[in-house]
Amino acid sequence: MNLLELNWGLLAPELTIIILAAVITIADLVMSDKGDRKIFGWVSIVGIVIAIYFTLQQLGSPVEYLLENSYRVDSFGSLFKLIFLVGTGIVFIMSINYIDKEEIPHDGEFYYLLLTALVGAMIMASSADIITLYIGLELLSFSSYIMVGIRKKNLKSNEAAFKYIITGLISSTVFLYGVSFIYGLTGSTNLLVISERLPEAFTNGFDFYVYLGFFMILVGLSYKIAAVPSYMWAPDVYEGAPTPVTAFLAVISKAAGFAIIIRILVTIFVPIVTEYNFADPSQTEFFFFEATTYLAIIAALTMIIGNTMAIFQSNAKRLLALSSVAHAGYILIPLASMKSPLTMSIDISNMIFYLVVYLIMNLGVFTVVTIVNRDADTEDITSFRGLYHRNPLLGVAMSFFLISLAGLPVSAGFIAKFNIFVSAITVKSYWLAGIMVVTSVISYFYYFNIIRQMYMRPGRTEAKLRVSNSLQFVILLAFLGVLLLGIFPNTLLDFIYQNFNLADLFTVGFQR
Numbered sequence: 001m002n003l004l005e006l007n008w009g010l011l012a013p014e015l016t017i018i019i020l021a022a023v024i025t026i027a028d029l030v031m032s033d034k035g036d037r038k039i040f041g042w043v044s045i046v047g048i049v050i051a052i053y054f055t056l057q058q059l060g061s062p063v064e065y066l067l068e069n070s071y072r073v074d075s076f077g078s079l080f081k082l083i084f085l086v087g088t089g090i091v092f093i094m095s096i097n098y099i100d101k102e103e104i105p106h107d108g109e110f111y112y113l114l115l116t117a118l119v120g121a122m123i124m125a126s127s128a129d130i131i132t133l134y135i136g137l138e139l140l141s142f143s144s145y146i147m148v149g150i151r152k153k154n155l156k157s158n159e160a161a162f163k164y165i166i167t168g169l170i171s172s173t174v175f176l177y178g179v180s181f182i183y184g185l186t187g188s189t190n191l192l193v194i195s196e197r198l199p200e201a202f203t204n205g206f207d208f209y210v211y212l213g214f215f216m217i218l219v220g221l222s223y224k225i226a227a228v229p230s231y232m233w234a235p236d237v238y239e240g241a242p243t244p245v246t247a248f249l250a251v252i253s254k255a256a257g258f259a260i261i262i263r264i265l266v267t268i269f270v271p272i273v274t275e276y277n278f279a280d281p282s283q284t285e286f287f288f289f290e291a292t293t294y295l296a297i298i299a300a301l302t303m304i305i306g307n308t309m310a311i312f313q314s315n316a317k318r319l320l321a322l323s324s325v326a327h328a329g330y331i332l333i334p335l336a337s338m339k340s341p342l343t344m345s346i347d348i349s350n351m352i353f354y355l356v357v358y359l360i361m362n363l364g365v366f367t368v369v370t371i372v373n374r375d376a377d378t379e380d381i382t383s384f385r386g387l388y389h390r391n392p393l394l395g396v397a398m399s400f401f402l403i404s405l406a407g408l409p410v411s412a413g414f415i416a417k418f419n420i421f422v423s424a425i426t427v428k429s430y431w432l433a434g435i436m437v438v439t440s441v442i443s444y445f446y447y448f449n450i451i452r453q454m455y456m457r458p459g460r461t462e463a464k465l466r467v468s469n470s471l472q473f474v475i476l477l478a479f480l481g482v483l484l485l486g487i488f489p490n491t492l493l494d495f496i497y498q499n500f501n502l503a504d505l506f507t508v509g510f511q512r
Contacts, residue, residue, distance in 0.1 A: 010064055010073045012054035013081055014122050018140045020047035021115035028108030040111040041096040048089040048118075054101065058146075070129035071495045074504040077126035079352055079496065079507060080259040083359060087252045088114065090363045090474055095244040097468045098370055110150055114248065114330045117143035121256035125263075127351055130189040133260055137224070137451030139170050140256060144249060146207035148241040159241025167233040177221025181213035182268065185375065186403055191267045199272045202287065214269060214291055218298070221264070224257025225330040226321075228301040235313075238321035246317055249365035252322045258355060259414045262348060265503050269362045270341070288338070295336035296432055302329030303439040310446045315379050316369055319446055323405060325442060327358055330436060333420045337429040345502040347423055352496050354416040357404070357485060361413055365469055366403040368394060375465055377474045384450055386459020394467060397479045402447040407440050 006372060007017065024040050031037065051278070063074045090112065099107045101373040123136030146167065149161025176307050179189075185201040186194045202210050223230035238246045265288070272287035306326030313319040316508070332353050333349035369379075376383035388395030404413030417440065485492055 007066070008063075008065055010058070011071075013051040013058075013085070014119060016047055016051040017052060017115055017119050017122070020044060021112045021119070024108070024112045024115070028112070031108070035257070036109070037108045038096050040108060041099075042093050044111055044115060045089055045092050047115075048085050048092070052082065052085045052089075063504050065128060065495070067132075069192075070132040071123075071126055072128040073126060074505055075499050076263070077259075078219055079500055080125040080255065081093055081122050082312050083255050083352075083355060084118055084125070086475045087255070087359050087363065088248065088476070089250070091248050092365075093369060093470050093474050097470050098242065098244050098374075106150060111148065113143045113147050113150075117147070117248065118252070121252055121259075124256045125259045127260070127263065128191055130183075130191065130194075130264075133264070134176070134179075137260065138172070139470065140253060142173070144245075147245045147248070148237055150245075151242060154240070156240040157242075157511070158240075160237045163233055164237045167230065171220050171223030171230050173220075174216050178216025178218075178220060181209045181216070185209060185213075194268050196270045196387045198268060200273050209273070210287070211268075211291070214226070214265075214293060217264060218261075218294060221257060221261050222298065225254050225261070225328045225331075227332065228298050228305060230307070231302065231328075232326055234321040235309075235318040238324070239315055243317070243366055243370045243373065245364055246320075246351045250320065250362050250366070252329065253357065254324065255355050258351065262335070262351070263505070265335070266344070266348075268296055270344075280498055285389050289340070292336050292338055295332060296429065299329045299336045300432060300435050302326065302332065303435055303489050304329075307442040311442070313446070314381055316373065316381050316383070316450070316451040317379050319371070319450075320365065323443070324362070325351065325407075326439060327481060329439075330417060330420060331355065331358070333432055333436060334423050334431075337424045337432055340428040343423070343427065345397065345500070348502065349493070349496045349500055350416075350419045350468045351492035352500065353489075353493055354420060356492060357412040357416040359403045359493045360478050360481040360485070361401050364475060364482065365405065367474045367478065369477060370403070371416050371465070371471060372469055376460065381450060381453055382457075384453040385457040386462075387454040387465070390459055390461075390463065391465040391467065394465065394475070397475050398454065399451050400479060400482060402451055404486070406444050406447045411487050412482045412489065415489040 019044070024043065025042070026315065036211055058073055058078045059075060061073070063072060065072050088454055095114070097112065120136045120138070120140030120143060127133035127136055135411065145165050148164050149157050151157040155327045182194060182198065183189060186197040187207055188194055188197065198210065202455065219229060223226065223233075226234040237249065241249065269288040269291065303326050306324075306329060310319050310322035310326065313322060313354060331351055334350050338344055338347055372383050373388060387398065400411065404411035407417040409414045417436070421433050421436060452460050
């Protein structure tokens with residue numbers, strides 16, 4: 001591989017963030033301790049906007065491979081990179097104000113750790129090789145570990161970081177053990193090479209090891225999306241981490257987890273045929289559509305456990321952590337209910353739409369949580385008492401975000417859930433659709449509990465709650481996003497349909 005002949009322009013989004021992280025690291029070292037490092041946040045936002053521009057230029061382009069076929073530029077990866085970049089940009093806006101008040105001693109480190117975590121997520125989205133994918137996964141994970149524990153004198157933060165590291169290492173071990181079975185059967189770590197060789201191994205009597213590899217990979221990756229069985233870290237970590245970090249984990253880290261779940265499971269396991277029907281090829285049975293039973297069970301348990309446990313939470317961030325667990329179950333439904341290659345493109349597009357809506361809703365909620373918890377100096381749900389009377393616009397915005405999370409009409413959350421519900425009904429996964437409806441109704445209890453606190457409970461003070469301009473901007477952006485996507489969802493859905501092509505996941509492309 002000649003690096004001089006490499007088309008570096010294809011890596012422009014990643015290189016922009018890498019260079020930005022390096023510049024901020026050096027600037028942090030030479031800047032005096034009394035220097036105002038908020039400038040790093042604004043510079044990072046500018047860099048992210050540039051990276052978004054480069055990513056948009058890559059949408060709709062042919063699939064191209066880089067770095068000895070270990071990295072690929074395709075529509076799937078580009079769509080997820082846009083989610084990561086936009087989400088991280090909003091987290092930066094939240095962080096600039098939060099760090100100024102929270103007084104994190106190593107605020108310079110916080111900014112470039114957030115950027116390195118972003119790079120890890122972007123690598124995960126475009127990986128064409130398990131080794132490259134794992135490098136991105138660990139880059140995201142280790143940056144997140146440090147950010148969770150960045151408040152070194154905070155006991156909850158230290159405990160959260162310790163639990164996050166331990167559970168992360170266990171999940172990585174399970175994931176790698178599952179990958180080892182796949183590597184042993186195919187002799188390769190390249191995803192497309194594996195997709196060509198694994199069907200032969202399956203038909204030659206190694207089907208048990210294929211099932212075992214599938215299950216262990218799924219269990220290992222469930223950690224990144226906070227789904228059953230690897231969800232127990234979420235409440236403690238979300239509570240102990242600084243709120244902008246919690247928002248990053250809830251949105252960007254989760255979306256990155258779904259990106260690699262789709263990339264690995266669909267690319268590797270969909271081509272495996274268990275029984276070919278020569279009389280009617282449309283009735284051919286595929287391994288993946290049989291193995292989705294495991295995914296369906298995980299999705300169902302995740303929805304049930306997440307929503308049920310959230311009812312008993314009094315800490316706002318722990319409640320949102322378990323809400324995040326429940327939403328992971330909802331997002332898994334299209335993948336878990338896949339029964340035919342003909343519907344896969346629509347199902348994955350619905351997942352991407354849900355992730356975008358989930359990003360907007362959650363960043364809006366966590367921004368309000370940042371404001372309220374900091375003002376009340378507590379993370380208890382009672383901190384929301386009288387919020388509507390202290391700041392009516394903030395109360396209305398928070399109510400709308402919660403209504404959207406609950407999936408009620410005239411919100412983007414309703415459209416996202418409705419699309420997934422219809423996809424499950426279409427393939428006759430009635431039991432999964434039923435669990436989705438029942439657990440969504442259960443979620444009304446804890447979402448409306450917060451709304452009740454804002455409108456029907458007296459506040460601890462009648463003083464007006466002031467909100468900085470940067471956080472007002474985030475809340476307004478999220479509010480408009482939830483409202484407009486609830487009224488005009490086809491704008492985003494058409495964009496996804498036009499730029500996502502399922503065939504790209506299986507396209508060999510060409511080396512650059």
